[in-house]
Structure formats: structure tokens, C-alpha cells
């Protein structure tokens with residue numbers, strides 16, 4: 260019999276955050292996160308080698324911090340969960356090596372889990388059990404996905420994804436164009452609040468009649484990014500001032516419009532009464548407001564984890580690990596490999 264409320268330690272190291280957390284059942288006891296984002300800022304994007312080294316340095320201190328916060332000893336833990344993909348290969352290796360070491364030394368089961376599904380599973384810590392079926396919109400620096408979640412442990416279906424840039428990536432690229440610091444999402448979010456979202460009519464990718472037949476739930480942000488670049492370049496070439504707040508607001512409106520339009524459609528067409536939004540871009544003010552408004556009109560309830568649980572962290576890994584333990588899922592083998600392009604429908608790695 261799996262424990263009713265297992266004590267699970269979760270490790271996340273797929274990108275630039277080293278996260279370790281301890282969860283008991285659906286309760287978050289300790290959550291330690293170290294970020295190397297400052298070290299990447301001057302390059303305008305994450306440098307894999309720098310991220311891997313930062314994970315190595317932060318891993319043991321984060322494990323200690325999570326245990327201290329939670330008031331538990333390592334030997335009390337029932338299971339170890341770790342992001343085994345998708346993500347940066349070298350970065351993933353650090354977390355998986357740490358998790359295997361703990362699982363072997365403590366003689367506890369190991370669960371290699373999918374980072375993207377963990378962005379969904381984390382919401383049990385804030386809002387309790389996940390309703391089914393549910394649609395999840397994942398929007399981060401590396402991913403933009405629409406998922407139909409029938410069972411978080413066994414049945415996650417991919418409805419659509421970006422065919423080029425991720426939503427967060429588009430935010431970061433447009434921010435760079437406007438000479439804003441990396442990561443650009445929060446800066447655009449802040450500036451957009453002072454701008455006019457209708458000032459410039461930027462394109463809504465994959466929303467035309469024909470595109471909706473072939474790419475109903477898919478996204479494309481590369482054309483939008485290019486449109487913003489052209490608009491800004493033309494103004495600069497003419498020696499005109501750039502109305503940065505209006506550009507930010509109009510760009511953000513185009514992103515939020517397409518994301519929410521397709522997410523609501525996915526809910527309606529798949530009989531889902533709940534939409535969960537996760538990933539770093541879920542912190543975006545306009546995306547949240549428009550999602551609330553459009554979902555309310557369609558009778559759909561929106562769930563968004565608190566902002567610190569939307570960005571990468573160990574709690575999401577521990578939370579999904581705990582749900583797998585409670586569902587009696589088979590643990591991963593100690594030979595667990597990392598998989599930088601882990602398929603989105605694979606919730607965890609089983610033998």
C-alpha cells in the first residue's frame with residue numbers, strides 16, 4: 260500500500276534554477292531555490308555550461324536548506340523525485356546524479372519525472388486535487404503547450420504547442436529589442452501597464468481560418484517578434500522616438516489574446532471546466548486578467564499557482580512525485596537516464 264501522505268524530496272535542475280523541496284502529500288513543507296539568472300543576464304539568455312556549474316555549487320546547500328525549512332531529516336523521506344527531462348542536458352545531469360545518490364544511499368524509490376507535467380501537478384499545493392478532465396496551458400521561456408489532463412499520473416494528452424518560439428522567449432526577444440534587461444517578461448509586463456494595447460495592430464499567429472484547421476491548438480510567436488522588430492526598426496530609421504510602453508502593451512495584447520483564445524477553445528471542445536495556467540509567463544498580469552475574463556464568459560474556472568510556484572522550483576517536482584507515489588506508480592530504475600527532449604505525454608520514467 261502506498262503511503263497516504265508520503266514525504267517526498269523533489270529536485271529540479273533543468274534550466275537555470277536549482278530547486279529542492281519537501282512535500283508531504285499535498286502540503287509544501289520546505290522549498291529552496293537558487294537561481295543563476297544573474298550570471299546569464301549579460302549574455303541575454305541561458306548559457307548551459309554556466310547553468311550546470313551553478314547547479315553543482317548550489318545542489319547540496321539547497322538540499323540542506325529544504326530539509327531545515329521542512330524540519331525533516333533525509334532519512335525520514337519516503338521517496339526522491341527529480342526532473343529527468345526535458346531541459347538542458349548538462350543541467351539535468353546534475354539533478355539526476357544528486358537524486359540517484361540520495362535514492363541509493365537512503366534506499367528509497369526514485370521517480371524521474373517530466374518537468375512540464377510537474378508545472379501542472381504543482382497546483383495541488385495551492386488549490387488541492389486537480390479536477391478532470393482539465394486543460395493546462397504551459398507558458399515558459401522554453402515551452403508553450405496546451406495539454407488535456409485526464410489523469411495527472413497516467414493520462415496527459417498534448418493538444419498543441421508552439422511551432423517556433425516559446426511565449427517567454429518572444430517576451431525576452433522583444434525586451435532585448437527595446438533595450439530592456441534579461442529576462443524581459445517582467446519588464447514588458449510592467450511597462451505595458453502604462454501603454455495602449457490597441458496602439459499597434461500586431462499579428463495573431465495561427466488564428467486565420469486555414470491555420471485554425473491545420474494548427475487549431477498550436478501557437479507561433481516568431482512572426483509577431485519579427486513584426487515588432489520591423490515596426491521598431493522603421494521608426495528608428497526615420498529618427499522617430501519609440502513609444503516603448505505602447506509597443507510593450509500591443510505586443511503583450513497579441514500574446515495574451517492568442518493564448519487565451521486557444522486555451523478557452525480547447526476547454527470548450529474537450530469538455531473541461533477548469534483551465535490551469537503554469538510556467539513563468541503565467542505570472543503575466545494581462546494574461547491572467549484576460550484568461551479570467553474569457554473563462555468567466557465561457558463558464559470555466561481558472562487555476563494559477565502562486566507566482567513562486569509558476570517559475571521553476573523543486574516543489575513542482577516533489578508535488579508530482581508525491582502524486583505518483585500515492586497512485587502506486589512504479590519507481591524509475593536507478594539507471595534513470597536524462598532526456599533533454601522528453602516527450603510531453605510521458606509523465607514519469609518507468610522500467
Ligand code: KG4
Pocket residue numbers: 274398399400401402426427428430431442443444445448538539540541542543544569570571
Ligand atoms: O518557467 P520559467 O521560470 O523558466 C523556464 O522554464 O523557461 O519561465 C521563464 C520565462 C522567461 O521567458 C520570462 O521572461 C518569463 O517567463 N516571464 C514573464 C513574466 N515573468 C516571467 N513573461 C511575461 N510576464 C511576466 N510577468
Ligand code: ZN
Pocket residue numbers: 374378399538539570571
Ligand atoms: Zn519550467
